[in-house]
Amino acid sequence: MLSRTADHLYWMARYTERAENLARLLDVSYQMSLVPQSVASRNENWRAILALNSLEAAFAENYREVNVESVLRFMVSDSANPSSIFNCLRAARENAHAVRGTMTAEMWESVNATWIELRQQNFEHILARGISEFFDWVKLRSAVTRGVTFGTMLKDDALHFIRLGGLLERGDNTARILDMQYHILRQNDDEGASDFYRWGALLRSLSAFQVYRKVYRDAITPGRVAELLILREDLPRSLHACADGIVRMLQLVANKASAETVRQAGVLHARLHFARIEDVLAGGLHEYLTDFMDRIFELGDGVSRDFLVPG
Template identity: 40%
Template sequence: MLGRTASSLFWLSRYVERSEDMARLVDVGYRISLLPGVGNGGHREDWKSTLVSAGCEGGFFDLYDEMNEKNVVNYMLFDENNPSSVRSCLRTARDNARSVRTAITREMWESLNTTWIEFSDIKPHHMTRNKLPTLLDWIKERSMLFRGAMLGSILRNDTFHFSQLGAFVERADNTSRILDVKYHLLLPQTEMIGGGMDNYQWSTILRSVSAHRNYRWIYKDNRPKPWNVAEFLILRREMPRSLIHCYSWLTQSTSGIEQLYGERTPSIDITEQTYKTLREGDMTTIFADGLHEFLQNFIACNNELTMSLASDYNFA
């Protein structure tokens, strides 16, 4: 496979996944902003954490003077100056799909092309607060539709493996950033731990990664505990957006490429080493060494994997 084809497949899946992740982050900010008694300062702080989780804080303040719900939602969903906005992600994903049109299936192309056309018809100034949840659900559903089309129609060859690499690198990055930023936002509020607002915020964070019901199933806990939330999103294989689940898939995909090409590359070693760290990890050690430090190191390793893949397979 040509390097530019592998690159397009990788970034196609990565940007589709990112569009869903942006919608999930906005949904968290929106839900928490509905809490009574938080106050304007609290609302601003949580919208700021939403921007930080998305890695968009610097770009936002280059364009906007005031941080409020309207500006944050517009920047994360519609602003073409934000390369990670949903609009930018869908446009870039579609451009990548068009460049590899013969390598993907009709179902994949049609699901993505239709999503782009329908999203392009949405007028940001028509987006009222009561319409926002419906739009966010639609974005998530369209991402899942694309993923379903891919899993249900594509050959299990290098096209499949590079697509999987893009999706799970992005998903791992998103989960680690949400946990790092939100955990440190909420944990210091010791006087609130166990209270109704605290429980609602932790539950909302779990919902942002489609984990609320699954968390209750595993832990039999109606009041999410910070320790358990961290363990669930890092080390529980059953959780499809956990770090270890993502790297389980990444290991399979890099191994699949190795078997197809008959060559072991540095990116395979990076993937397997990160997966080993997660397999052998336990929360007692992670907290003793520092959760923030662990997550920052993970994010760095995940970024290193992207750069190594680009080098190993000549991404254009």
């Protein structure tokens, strides 16, 4: 297929997935901020969200104080913030628009409808209706688009590049969410009962709470949470599952130039497939996740070079 078409489809999927994960991250942060704590520590968590996306400077341009309302406004509907949910969904729609002829009518209509509905609600509406309802809506729209994609698209390269984009983005985002929340949670190690709610919120934000119960049938411990989200290959949002999918998609679309990228994906996959959580934690979780995100970034670079924007 046309490289530019693949590029648009790939980015459409990445931005859709990014918006969804941003909603997940903000939702868990919001839930956690409801757990009793000092104002200072609460605002510290919101600052961490800005830092996670390297957005402190952009935020400071238009906002004075870091608090729940200002950060949510900035991250949800601010059109001046390139990483806001608003702009992610706009970028998803623009990429889809550019190649709408290559997707099924239902798919285009789903992406377009998300954008049309988003445009109709400003931040005040969203707050009035309840911010969590909005996050649910973002997740639902993402799920609808994904469902329509799987349910209607021919299983050809167009679908493979859509999946590749979604998986790379999801792997990166899961790692980011885990990295940030793990860091905050470990800092507040001694807070007892509230920890249960915090770890629970993190698991819920990645749709992994019930899975955790089912898999471990035991109390929630940080080590198991990390194991579940990193190493379980059967949890759809885990790093391992993302790496699995990335390898499979890359094999399906492989061309003459892509051997090195395929190899790198295989390495990434092997490092997850044969890892033990004790070793991961012993080496430092933050270091491990940073390395993972770097490798994902490299893979994205390779995909662009080999397939999407060939020289």
